[in-house]
Amino acid sequence: MSLLRRAVPAAVATAAVVALLANVRSRPPDLSAKPVVSDVPEPRRVSARPATVAGRVRTGTGQIITTPFSVIQVRVTFTGKQLTRVETVELSGNGPRTQAINAHAEPILREEALEAGSAKIDVVSGATYTSESYRDSLQSAIDAARG
């Protein structure tokens, strides 16, 4: 963290930040949100690896985003031209929390809408069902069809 804080606060690659935010938020930012909280807490978990590329380290902080469940802020770090770290700072809930994740692959998370489909499948992964609820499960239908 201290390294990041000392990092030169260079101009942010705005387009990249916006692209990231698009992956995280569910609706347009709440413009009435309070100003940026300056004292960002320590990450509760840091999984970022050292950058594999050399270059100047730059960090940028995005707008505050209000989702139905939380108020979050995204901070990104570039090493040279490579996006090397993303931190999601949650500003609501049980006090500020920070999530830091790797960003070697783009996009970090793909977003789509939940759809209900059907297909020929061999097996179903779902939340634990017991022997009692098995007969109501998709898996039991598959097993019955298999004979």
Add this chain to the structure above:
Amino acid sequence: MPPVASRIEHVMGIPVGIDVRDEIARDAVDRAFAHLRWVDATFSTYRRDSAISRGERSPAVAGVLERCERLGAETGGWFDVRATGRLDPSGFVKGWALDGAAAILAGAGARNLCLHAGGDVLVRGERAPGRAWRVGIQHPLRRDRLAAVLGARDLAVATSGAYERGQHIVDPHTGKPPVGVLSVTVAGPDLGTADAYATAAFAMGVDGPAWTAGLHGYDALTILADGRVLSTPGISQLRAASTGLSNSSRTASM
């Protein structure tokens, strides 16, 4: 290719299915189920006579608890075998039991197999030459529907959600069920680990997807309560493999 050996038995309070597509020794499936019954007798928190209920600390129990401790550390405390107030390693044990059963079958020569246990899935090889196993991800709101289909070879898939056994996963920090998330599916090489990661990510609620993006060797698909599906890049490749479009492609992280 039809199963050469296929059987469902109820063990550990859940139905367990074994489907082997190779000719193997006749008793290998028996031994795989015997292993699952041993795991149940040792680790079931529902059985007062199980080793874990009696407080016994055999090398097997100690080994499992050690794995759980490590998974607790890896997940920043979000996978917690004491989250409900008593020792309950079931979140890891079910998947770990299937990993063991698969190893027994592999030892008997099974290269193409599919195991399932109460919603956990483990596949090895293919369902037929050149054809990946098709693993459906249960739609969390519609029991008869799928939210996604993965094409899988040598993959473990575990899903945690609030839609089957009620709210049985709690945030270990608050003791309350997470909000904002319907289910988390984790796919990777080891089912016990996938199970623990899915439990942890589900407990994190809306923070889960960001955490799963930092996992090494495991991919995740999270369905949020607002209808958004957030998945790590490897999931897209697994989904494409289910249609046969990229028959030989594998996720880069595996």
